[in-house]
């Protein structure tokens with residue numbers, strides 16, 4: 493993924509401040525009820541749904557397992573092993589597993605899509621909830637914190653610069669690990685909503701600035717999914733989507749993402765509200781903003797309102813609090829934590845098991 497310019501961020505930040513003010517005015521009015529009036533009747537608490545707990549340690553084991561396959565960029569041996577792992581695991585849990593294949597130059601890439609029917613149903617939902625992560629890793633360590641392979645891309649005989657491929661513990665394995673753990677608990681107990689978990693490939697292979705800025709060899713799997721999802725009745729027309737990208741780093745912080753807010757404001761508010769209610773308000777920061785070009789963009793353009801949950805890239809204003817190991821050889825399990833996976837995983841589980849939209 494790539495972040496937008498600082499200027500854009502600043503403009504968005506001002507916009508966000510304005511919205512923030514409006515909300516706090518509303519709160520003040522609500523609190524100004526005269527003391528003599530009877531207190532409003534207590535509202536019933538939202539129904540507490542019994543569901544399996546999301547196990548952050550199991551998710552962390554899956555993150556380590558993916559990294560143990562080695563680097564996982566298109567065409568690498570680790571990429572092949574990881575694909576087999578995803579397929580094997582998901583066939584244990586899902587009602588249906590779809591492999592959606594594409595090709596970039598000479599290299600095949602594969603989206604692995606796991607479909608879970610709604611509780612008590614024997615057919616896919618027409619409007620399931622979609623959760624997305626990318627599972628491929630970057631073939632070159634070109635992040636600002638990297639001491640190797642900086643200075644852009646070279647397209648060689650066999651593809652992009654592969655001199656310093658990254659381990660991709662956070663940037664690929666984290667969101668993927670959370671989705672695998674969600675698959676495990678969904679097998680244990682289906683949600684009322686149908687769920688589609690899309691493990692997309694080829695997000696991070698090529699050059700985001702290539703092709704006159706449109707990107708070349710990046711977001712491959714999400715573009716394919718966006719183009720073709722209507723060909724698969726099992727996927728239906730997702731109600732909304734949530735993209736999980738870089739959600740396992742230590743000191744995780746997830747500011748609201750501006751494209752998400754533009755395309756899917758209701759989902760953004762719902763997810764950040766759930767996180768708040770679970771006590772994760774320090775991580776999910778609705779009062780802070782970032783703008784990222786990621787797998788959610790093609791999906792939003794194709795009519796699936798999708799938000800991106802992502803630890804900021806280490807650029808201004810997140811040089812200190814962003815994920816400093818982004819696109820470096822240090823994007824390793826040692827810089828990730830089971831606690832972060834648990835925070836995001838529990839938020840997603842709560843979202844899925846409380847979704848009551850007509851299926």
Ligand SMILES: [Zn+2]
Nearest residue numbers: 493630663696
């Ligand atoms: Zn990346």
